[in-house]
Amino acid sequence: MKHAELFQRSGAAAWGTCAFSDLPLSAPQRQRAQELCPDARGVFVAAYPYSAGDGAGNLSRYARGEDYHLVLLRRLGEVCQGLRELYPAHRFVPGADNSPLDERACARLAGVGLQGRNGLVIVEPYGSWVFLGTILTDLPLPSAPEPSPDCINCGACVRACPGGALDKLPFDEERCLSALTQKKGELSPEQEALLRAHPLIWGCDLCQQVCPYNRDALPSPLADLTGQGSVPYLSTLTEEDLEGLSNRSFRAKYGNRAFAWRGPGVLRRNLKLRRE
Numbered sequence: 001m002k003h004a005e006l007f008q009r010s011g012a013a014a015w016g017t018c019a020f021s022d023l024p025l026s027a028p029q030r031q032r033a034q035e036l037c038p039d040a041r042g043v044f045v046a047a048y049p050y051s052a053g054d055g056a057g058n059l060s061r062y063a064r065g066e067d068y069h070l071v072l073l074r075r076l077g078e079v080c081q082g083l084r085e086l087y088p089a090h091r092f093v094p095g096a097d098n099s100p101l102d103e104r105a106c107a108r109l110a111g112v113g114l115q116g117r118n119g120l121v122i123v124e125p126y127g128s129w130v131f132l133g134t135i136l137t138d139l140p141l142p143s144a145p146e147p148s149p150d151c152i153n154c155g156a157c158v159r160a161c162p163g164g165a166l167d168k169l170p171f172d173e174e175r176c177l178s179a180l181t182q183k184k185g186e187l188s189p190e191q192e193a194l195l196r197a198h199p200l201i202w203g204c205d206l207c208q209q210v211c212p213y214n215r216d217a218l219p220s221p222l223a224d225l226t227g228q229g230s231v232p233y234l235s236t237l238t239e240e241d242l243e244g245l246s247n248r249s250f251r252a253k254y255g256n257r258a259f260a261w262r263g264p265g266v267l268r269r270n271l272k273l274r275r276e
């Protein structure tokens, strides 16, 4: 089976490759990559659409289906299985957020999608509502002849960002509401005020909602990422949903959700800020 067929069967909307030597990696990232895959020579990168549409709720669209880490590792695992049959002497290591590779840098070098000013990768016809996953390998792979082009730079995402996180490059994570909804510990009064005015208790979709590439974006056909599989669609979490849950029982109830990794504490805090 050819590479394209493997990625297509896995549900990828786009895929490409880049040379490991082209990636900008810090010394610790390079070391970690070499531990995962000695003599790493290439990276496959693939985009999986996740939006189920613009339904109301207080969870970001990306967190409404099954946890994408689980979904991507499962889907990329199937691709790896096919690649091992094609190249039995080589190693293939799937990654989704948990690898030392910068997935957006991989996508840029691989020519996958457009590079949005908001830092996201745009893959037609699904817009920026895509997750990126990688496969690190000791199989030599080339980067694309040209890296991905930039978006039209209309500035709508910069203007829509409540915290001004996109005002300057590089992006300021301390001012991003998506990061703030996940931040443990003390928040500054300014950060609390941003969260009070924010409609979501987990994530932020504003810089995507205003992007012209997302205006007519198609919904994802992937059942697991859109809550049509064994993990049902969940758009809203309430204080009642979390009432009485210990860390352990929270994980038992929500452990297959992307918002679960921080535990119930930050979600309770965010819900409380919303009603203050």
Ligand code: SF4
Pocket (backbone or CB within 6 Å): 116, 117, 118, 119, 151, 152, 153, 154, 155, 156, 157, 158, 207, 210, 211, 212, 213
């Ligand atoms: S909103 Fe405009 S500037 Fe921002 S990513 Fe989309 S096209 Fe680019």
Ligand code: SF4
Pocket (backbone or CB within 6 Å): 118, 160, 161, 162, 163, 164, 165, 166, 175, 176, 177, 178, 179, 204, 205, 206, 207, 208
């Ligand atoms: S996710 Fe929200 S807060 Fe973060 S950069 Fe985009 S609009 Fe700004």
